[in-house]
Amino acid sequence: xxxxxxxxxxxxxxxxxxxxxxxxxxxxxxxxxxxxxxxxxxxxxxxxxxxxxxxxxxxxxxxxxxxxxxxxxxxxxxxxxxxxxxxxxxxxxxxxxxxxxxxxxxxxxxx
Amino acid sequence: xxxxxxxxxxxxxxxxxxxxxxxxxxxxxxxxxxxxxxxxxxxxxxxxxxxxxxxxxxxxxxxxxxxxxxxxxxxxxxxxxxxxxxxxxxxxxxxxxxxxxxxxxxxxxxxxxxxxxx
Numbered sequence: 001x002x003x004x005x006x007x008x009x010x011x012x013x014x015x016x017x018x019x020x021x022x023x024x025x026x027x028x029x030x031x032x033x034x035x036x037x038x039x040x041x042x043x044x045x046x047x048x049x050x051x052x053x054x055x056x057x058x059x060x061x062x063x064x065x066x067x068x069x070x071x072x073x074x075x076x077x078x079x080x081x082x083x084x085x086x087x088x089x090x091x092x093x094x095x096x097x098x099x100x101x102x103x104x105x106x107x108x109x110x111x
Numbered sequence: 112x113x114x115x116x117x118x119x120x121x122x123x124x125x126x127x128x129x130x131x132x133x134x135x136x137x138x139x140x141x142x143x144x145x146x147x148x149x150x151x152x153x154x155x156x157x158x159x160x161x162x163x164x165x166x167x168x169x170x171x172x173x174x175x176x177x178x179x180x181x182x183x184x185x186x187x188x189x190x191x192x193x194x195x196x197x198x199x200x201x202x203x204x205x206x207x208x209x210x211x212x213x214x215x216x217x218x219x220x221x222x223x224x225x226x227x228x229x
Contacts, residue, residue, distance in 0.1 A: 002157060036215035038158075045207055045222050046158065051215035089158055091215065099173045100148075100160040 003028060004090050004103035011109040012080045020106045022073040022090030028101060033093040035073035037066055040087045040105075049088070050075065077108070085110045113137040115208050115220035123202075123227050129195040133208030133220055134188070141166050141186040146211035149182060149193045151204040152222075159204075163211065164191055198227045 005023040012018040022035060029035055035053050038046035048057055050066040053073065063084075066075045073092075077084055090103040119131035133147070140147060149161040162172035164182045172180045181194045195202060203226050209216035 034214055038216070045219040046216070047219065048213070048215055048217045051213045051217070055213070057213065057217060091158075091160075097174060098171070099175075100163075102158040102160065104157040 002104040003094055003097070003101040004092060006088075006090060006103035006106045008104070009107045009109065011111055012077075013111045014080055014082065016080050017076060017078045018080060018108060019077075020075045020088055020090075020108070022075070022092075022103050024071050024073075024092060024094075026071060027096040028071075028092045028094040029068065029073055030071035031095055033095070035066070035068050036091045037064075037073075037075045038089045038091065040089065042086075046089060080108075080110055082110050084108055113210060113218045115210065115218055117206060117208050117220045117223040119223060119225070121224055121226060123198055123225060124229050125199055125227055126197055129193070129198050129202060129225055129227070131193045131206055131208075131223065131225070132190050133192070134190045135210075136189070139186075140184060140189055140191060143212075147182075147184070147191045148209045148211055148216060150207045150209055150216070151202075152207070153204040161193065161195075161206075200227050203227045 037050040039049045040046040053068040054066045087105045089105045094101045114136045123129045146163040148163040164170040179196045205222040207222045208220045210218040
């Protein structure tokens with residue numbers, strides 16, 4: 001069982017908005033550690049989508065946005081496109097474990 | 112543009128040592144304030160952080176693997192390495208190396224599949 005909890009799957013039609021939650025605890029997200037988000041398409045390595053709670057690396061479309069509140073982070077994809085179909089993982093640091101931890105991942109399906 | 116590439120045996124026998132290297136190009140692993148990570152992913156499952164080493168040489172490991180893991184730098188070859196001892200089938204996974212910049216893993220290698228089987 002992952003330290004960070006994500007929904008197994010979300011889906012939406014092209015053009016719609018979907019959100020993915022990442023729920024942690026007081027020893028990770030709630031302690032103020034940054035939440036990072038990665039996109040992983042089948043058969044490829046993850047790529048960084050969001051770092052430090054809400055920052056986009058250069059080259060990441062502004063359709064991707066993220067926020068954090070309390071012990072949870074959230075990733076939003078607006079204007080959903082077929083190419084957004086992938087697995088999405090959140091990551092943070094956990095002070096109880098002294099380790100970086102990932103969520104189990106959320107599969108986004110574009111209907 | 113920084114690029115990372117994992118290499119090593121694709122098959123390791125149970126109880127033996129898994130050894131992988133990550134060759135970095137497009138930048139020196141000993142310059143800047145970067146951490147160099149190993150992360151793995153069993154088939155169909157999520158990501159697991161194994162550990163990381165700072166560009167100045169200090170390393171941190173996941174507590175569940177700490178007794179079996181060593182990550183080291185070879186600045187002369189611009190690579191870093193992973194050694195995981197006493198492997199079992201549970202260590203079968205795709206192993207990724209990645210750089211920590213921006214406080215997150217901003218550059219990843221393509222990954223290498225390591226199977227543990229006799």
